[in-house]
Amino acid sequence: MPPGAAAAPAQPILTFSAHPRSLDDNRYVYAVLARRARGVSIGVNLNPDKVCNWDCIYCQVDRTTPPTVREVDLTRLRAELDQVLAWAASGALFTRPPFAGVPEVFRRVSDISFSGDGEPTTYPRFKEAVETAIAAKQAAGLPDLKITVLTNATMFHRPEVREALALLDRHQGEIWAKLDAGTEAYYRIVDATTIPFATVLRNILEAARVRPIVIQSLFMRIGGVGPDPAEISAYCGRLRDILREGGQIKLVQVYTVARRPAQASVTALSDAEVDAIAAAVREAVPVPVEAFYGTPLVAGVGRLGETAVSRREGQGAPADRPGERSGGEGR
Numbered sequence: 563m564p565p566g567a568a569a570a571p572a573q574p575i576l577t578f579s580a581h582p583r584s585l586d587d588n589r590y591v592y593a594v595l596a597r598r599a600r601g602v603s604i605g606v607n608l609n610p611d612k613v614c615n616w617d618c619i620y621c622q623v624d625r626t627t628p629p630t631v632r633e634v635d636l637t638r639l640r641a642e643l644d645q646v647l648a649w650a651a652s653g654a655l656f657t658r659p660p661f662a663g664v665p666e667v668f669r670r671v672s673d674i675s676f677s678g679d680g681e682p683t684t685y686p687r688f689k690e691a692v693e694t695a696i697a698a699k700q701a702a703g704l705p706d707l708k709i710t711v712l713t714n715a716t717m718f719h720r721p722e723v724r725e726a727l728a729l730l731d732r733h734q735g736e737i738w739a740k741l742d743a744g745t746e747a748y749y750r751i752v753d754a755t756t757i758p759f760a761t762v763l764r765n766i767l768e769a770a771r772v773r774p775i776v777i778q779s780l781f782m783r784i785g786g787v788g789p790d791p792a793e794i795s796a797y798c799g800r801l802r803d804i805l806r807e808g809g810q811i812k813l814v815q816v817y818t819v820a821r822r823p824a825q826a827s828v829t830a831l832s833d834a835e836v837d838a839i840a841a842a843v844r845e846a847v848p849v850p851v852e853a854f855y856g857t858p859l860v861a862g863v864g865r866l867g868e869t870a871v872s873r874r875e876g877q878g879a880p881a882d883r884p885g886e887r888s889g890g891e892g893r
């Protein structure tokens with residue numbers, strides 16, 4: 563039997579809507595079934611203390627319970643990554659819970675993803691964490707495995723974060739930067755932070771001038787009301803600003819909440835509403851756009867796999883997009 567296959571404790575079966583932020587006794591490394599990747603994403607949580615510099619109304623991190631781990635131990639993080647990547651490289655990953663229940667079509671490891679209970683780039687040793695992930699994938703014989711950073715872009719101006727992003731550029735890195743609004747007012751409502759919108763926009767632009775980036779944008783109903791057309795128009799304007807000023811956008815992801823958010827007033831847009839926003843972006847901005855849909859909070863693989871994946875294929879989207887994540891951002 564492959565290493566680890568017999569000794570693993572009972573785990574819930576992974577589904578798109580069940581994203582346990584735990585794997586065995588790991589503190590930092592977990593895994594989620596990523597619907598848009600049709601595979602498993604290896605998550606790295608650099609914010610086990612659940613502290614974030616935003617307080618998004620749609621955040622899915624449970625901050626009603628105190629964290630059990632507050633510090634990041636990079637030595638332990640590396641050991642956890644080594645274990646999971648060794649299972650991935652050998653094929654043993656899908657013989658053990660919770661991966662054994664993953665449908666055959668999704669049995670691939672899509673990426674290592676910095677995506678946890680807060681903004682990963684606020685971790686003071688973020689660059690070292692990036693180096694750790696790169697070393698781990700190389701040691702596992704998976705040098706081409708993508709490393710994604712799911713980020714709110716608020717820390718890109720820090721030199722050490724820029725260095726880390728540059729390092730990722732040389733090691734199959736990809737930035738997924740959040741942009742949830744077109745106006746300062748709406749940004750304040752949905753992302754609930756004192757950090758100026760201009761800081762986020764400037765940081766996204768500067769990162770996009772260096773390499774093509776992915777923009778991920780979550781839209782929702784608040785108290786039953788979705789974003790108004792003027793907000794979407796302003797949002798498209800911000801995307802055009804990035805392009806006009808020399809930024810490169812490889813993809814815009816328009817999506818909505820798929821799991822229970824922090825505030826009960828936040829609910830998913832309908833598929834038609836998501837499609838309408840995606841269509842507006844396609845009309846206004848010359849970039850690839852993908853749409854991802856909300857799901858019933860207790861939905862299973864069938865609903866998500868059949869609907870979201872087939873629609874994406876119909877749009878001719880790349881097959882290796884990591885998607886639904888366990889992070890606080892509805893990933």
Ligand code: SF4
Nearest residue numbers: 614616618621890891
């Ligand atoms: S969604 Fe992400 S950026 Fe927003 S509060 Fe949650 S962890 Fe922070």
